Amino acid sequence: MRHGDKQNNLGRKSAHRDAMLANMACSLIMHKRINTTVAKAKALRTYIEPLITKAKEDTTHSRRVVFGYLSDKAAVTELFREVAQKIADRPGGYTRILKTGTRLGDSAEMCLIELVDFNENMLAAKAESKAAKTRRSRRSPKKKTETEAAPATPSVEAKPTESTVSEPVVNEAESKPAETTDSNTEEKA
CATH class of the missing domain: 3.90.1030.10 (Ribosomal protein L17)
Known part of the structure; x- marks a missing residue:
């Protein structure tokens, strides 16, 4: 035992x-x-x-x-x-x-x-992550206060600009696969 x-x-x-x-x-x-x-x-x-x-x-x-x-x-x-x-x-x-x-x-x-x-590699990575964390914590309260100050006006203006920018990108993406499928069908025939 x-x-x-x-x-x-x-x-x-x-x-x-x-x-x-x-x-x-x-x-x-x-x-x-x-x-x-x-x-x-x-x-x-x-x-x-x-x-x-x-x-x-x-x-x-x-x-x-x-x-x-x-x-x-x-x-x-x-x-x-x-x-x-x-x-x-x-x-x-x-x-x-x-x-x-x-x-x-x-x-x-x-x-x-x-x-x-x-271990110098882990010590360097730890120092970088600490620096990155402190930067994020400093910026996050400022962003919250700015968005709370004027939330209604920027959101209305931002929506139309986002939709106009996103539409051409979608159209281009849709047209490219169609071209590749046409070339693939021509090769098969």
Whole structure:
């Protein structure tokens, strides 16, 4: 029975699993994103997020604790210098898992696990969407007030101009398919 067993063993013994997660954590810190299976990514997320939280406090003790898990000086240095500075104001949720489909050989679900603050494409898109949202919110109250001020006069004038503009467009669209059908019938005959 597996009562209360929340950890995914990933088909490995304890020492092998710890070594694999430490290696994956070092790779994630150094490369900022890695491609792996969904099960390993979820296990890695629970392994690395407490270490990143520990890295926010740059003390000798916290460096030694993190080094005890990672056993890689370069990864610990990178974590405390670059990663910890970028995520200093984020209260958790330092990683993102993006599913990429299945692996060809065994149909395992694959994903991309990455550090959230290091994806420049998503950060740029988020900044653009925030700018676009603020522009829309500023303009929308002005449009409402202008239409409320004089709703009767512009609507009467706008209707005849719209109908005259739309009629020639409809006639042109109707005449073009008729020409193509005539040419098609001539080719068949």
